[in-house]
Amino acid sequence: MFDYEMHQLRAAELIREADDRRLIRQVRKARKEAARSARDKGEGRVESLRGRFTRAA
Template sequence: MFEYELHKTQAADLIREAEAQRLVAEARKARRAARRSRKLESQGPVSSLRARFVRAA
């Protein structure tokens, strides 16, 4: 009986640990998505090549 209770306790701990890891992975994924969307929004118009170089003499 003791071994069965020990097994159940260990199984419950593993399930809790797996859930915590899933939450961490989900939070990382959400942060990456937010960062990516901010980066896309902040991109402005691209300057032309003519504006980058001065005219030759």
């Protein structure tokens, strides 16, 4: 019985590790795609900073 319980715990641990690795892969892929689309987008509209700061005396 003890061996079976140890096996179940190990199987659950491996499943959690696989899920974590899958999530990490998905995040990296999404970041890479976002960077690629930003790079492909090219030059965009430049926003002015005039409204964000007050004038110095």
